[in-house]
Amino acid sequence: MDNEFLAREFETHRDHLRAVGYRMLGSTVEAEDAVQETWLRLGGADTTAVANLGGWLTTVMSRVCLDMLRSRGSRRESSLDEHAQVDPADTDPGAAPEHEALLADSVGVAMLVVLDTLSPAERLAFVLHDMFAVPFDEIAPIIDRSPAATRQLASRARRRVQGPAAGEGADAPSPADTAQRRQVIKAFLTASREGRFDDLLTLLDPDVVLRADDAAVAAATAALAHGAPALAGVVHGADAVAGAFVGRAREARVVTLDGRPAAAYVPDGTARSVFTFTVVAGRIVELGVVADPGTLAGFDIDLAATDA
Structure with missing residues (x-):
């Protein structure tokens, strides 16, 4: 694929990649960095045999985000104010308003705080599967787990996101x-x-x-x-x-x-x-x-x- 064609195709997927990055990382700044890194990797890759460029880009973006989450070393001590002040609409003044509204609507401050408590693998499995309907057999190679283990990771993450089920602690619903x-x-x-x-x-x-x-x-x-x-x-x-x-x-x-x-x-x-x-x-x-x-x-x- 020539560079001009790849650039056009990449732009059609940019909003989706930004949404994946924001949910994975909880920061629009880091999400934009991940999008840029994905573009650089696209430029250096042989994509002649890629049949589904959107899926390929999502996989690459996910690997980039996973690396960024792991490189944090310990959980970020980000405050609620940080999440609230970094608004998805601030990242691209030319982006469609309806897209930015949906992005902001779909992940609130409370959700981001809970996602920050998950391990990188849990977060990736949950975000890709539950928010973007990526099958477990496509997520598994990204985190080096079996599809069954990936399913368990997503299920465990989902329980934490939804809140403790009955019998799982003092804060469990009565x-x-x-x-x-x-x-x-x-x-x-x-x-x-x-x-x-x-x-x-x-x-x-x-x-x-x-x-x-x-x-x-x-x-x-x-x-x-x-x-x-x-x-x-x-x-x-x-x-x-x-x-x-x-x-x-x-x-x-x-x-x-x-x-x-x-x-x-x-x-x-x-x-x-x-x-x-x-x-x-x-x-x-x-x-x-x-x-x-x-x-x-x-x-x-x-x-x-x-x-x-």
């Missing part, structure tokens, strides 16, 4: 908290399938955020012909989220996901998508929809643990 979360999810599914918009609003925080992966958006788009509501990748506000779910959840039920109450769409005995809920004071403040098969394969979903 049985009452777990029961409340399960009842909120059950009520949400019931209101959704019965089309009770006002009841959905009572269960949702006014500033609730819904995030759906590409597979979930595609499935919802395909269902439009059957009268199902449209679904966007990121939806803000109780009215919009309730509108996206009213009339849905006809074959969804409460399950246990990685030890915590969640929901799953199970039309044929197999979870085809999962719904994650963050519940605070009896209201849903964040809701996630995951339908990518590779991501679902990394979840520990207990379909038997249900009361709906």
Whole structure:
């Protein structure tokens, strides 16, 4: 591939690489450094046999980030102010505003603080699999682990990101908290399938955020012909989220996901998508929809643990 072609192709992947770097490193400055190093490695590599340049670049970017995480030696003592002041929108004045808004939305200060507690391998496995739907067999060679071991790393990281499950320490949710979360999810599914918009609003925080992966958006788009509501990748506000779910959840039920109450769409005995809920004071403040098969394969979903 000639240099001009590679430069054009690299620019089409720059935003994606920046997003990977920001989630891996928690710093837009370091993410830009990693993007630049990836570009340099691209220039010095023989890419004639590369069939998927985007995947190749993601792998190289991941290796660069992994090296940077390991080179820190000990965990960075970065403050909340550092994370809050380094805004993704400050890195590239010419970047599309909607892209920067999505980048800033997808990883908050709290998430970055938790990610900083993970080992480099855990962080890479979790970020690539859960945030970018990279299969475990592609992540494994980057961290020199087997796919099974990589899956375990991601699962352990996911538990720490989501918070301790019951019985994992003093800060673990009480049985009452777990029961409340399960009842909120059950009520949400019931209101959704019965089309009770006002009841959905009572269960949702006014500033609730819904995030759906590409597979979930595609499935919802395909269902439009059957009268199902449209679904966007990121939806803000109780009215919009309730509108996206009213009339849905006809074959969804409460399950246990990685030890915590969640929901799953199970039309044929197999979870085809999962719904994650963050519940605070009896209201849903964040809701996630995951339908990518590779991501679902990394979840520990207990379909038997249900009361709906």
